[in-house]
Amino acid sequence: MVPIICLLLCWMAPPLQGLEIHDPDEVEYIRFNVTAQAGGSVTLDCGAVLPDIxxxxxTKPGTDNNVALAHNYGKxxxxxxxxxxxxxxxxxxxTSALVIEDLKEDAAGMYTCQALYDTDEGAKITFYFTRLEVTDS
Incomplete structure (x- = not known):
């Protein structure tokens, strides 16, 4: 868990200048399972409130490779x-929700949204994991 947090925080270091993370070990993990039909559309959530970053x-099933899809550094x-x-x-x-239309069968896998919220108590980090299953159209 600590290497993931370090990777996230090190990668985000320039945009996070001035943000204080009081307890980086307190990270929230939220998991979802979603099924959608190939050719259709699906919305993957990343929290009810728009994160600051x-x-x-x-990640495709059977691999460890996490491919970047989208980001918002606040700009x-x-x-x-x-x-x-x-x-x-x-x-x-x-919103931070990811919408996929004309869904391809290869879209099945694990989607991860790493969200950072700047609060009065310091930065709060939440990971949203969504396992997407794509069925035949």
Missing amino acids: FFWGF GSKLQPQASDLGRLQLNSN
Whole structure:
């Protein structure tokens, strides 16, 4: 758990200057299972409140490779070019939810949203894990 937190915090160091994380060992992990049909659409949640900073990643079953899909460092959401391999991805404005339309069968796997919230008590980090199963159309 600590290496993941270090990786996240080290990767986010420049945008986090000025944020104080009081207890980096207190990280919340939330898990979802979602089933969607190939060719359809699905919305993957990353919390009910828009995080100050978030990153979406995807891991294909049977691999350890986490592919970056989208992020928002506080300057607006951006999709990564490799995200199109899963379907037509979008991030709706004022949310961190990842929407996949024209869902491809290869989109099945684990989606991870790493969310950072700047609170009065310091930074709060939450990981949202969503296992997506894609069924035949």
